[in-house]
Amino acid sequence: MANSLLGVLSALPEELVHLSDRSGEQTVVGGLPFWRGQIAGRDAVFVETGPGKVNGGVATALMLDRFDCRALMLCGVAGGLDPALGVGDIVIGTNNLQHDYGIDRESGFVTIQPGSRPSLGDDWAPGYPLSEALVTRLRDALAGVELEPLPEAVGVGRRRPGLHFGPILTGDIFVNSGTTRRRLQERFAGAMAVEMEGGAVAQIARRWGADIPIVNVRCLSDLAGSDSHLDFRAFLPVAARYASVVAHRLAPVI
Incomplete structure (x- = not known):
């Protein structure tokens, strides 16, 4: 797939600014x-x-249908869940799951694979894992x-x-x-x-074929806790730049 056209998706302009200068030919489809x-x-x-x-x-459906992309990469920021991780760490997704x-x-919420019907015997285990290769x-x-190291202005030390x-x-x-x-x-x-976004991108791509690679690169801009609204705004531009460094290294092998 490394020779196929790569689709690069980011949710926010701050996440794309280090990936593309937007100087190439532009096409607007569906308002995007x-x-x-x-x-x-x-x-x-x-x-x-x-x-x-x-x-x-x-956006994924249009990438696959209108532009014939056969490999996808998401790049941007995310909230951290694992307490062992810290602000600025990069996570490359090995599995994208919709929670x-x-x-x-009555006993609680049960997560299933989007679109599956467990009552008909469908496999309902959630997730779109990457291949080992x-x-x-x-x-x-x-x-x-x-x-x-992170800039001092981030406020988490020079980690x-x-x-x-x-x-x-x-x-x-x-x-x-x-x-x-x-x-x-x-x-x-x-x-x-x-x-x-990642789990939805993976769901749509799977409809086009199980052989379409989806790589999700995320820099932790916050720790998904009660102060996320404060950390996210302050650190978004820095986090997006760190994620882009990794994205540039991975793009040729997807």
């Missing part, structure tokens, strides 16, 4: 501007989707990469962000609650980050 360009020498189509699963899904699609029972390529591409591989959750919720963060940690053991 798509433009041609390159990332790390690879031909690509870029789009600013807007936040949320519907926006991400619409807010399911069955609301793709994860291996991504790990190899990042071997030896060290990110620069050097780390690179991590693990599950990323998606939902139409900006998590601004320590209670919700803990609930998601308990329900999805091992999940590292939470955002609002």
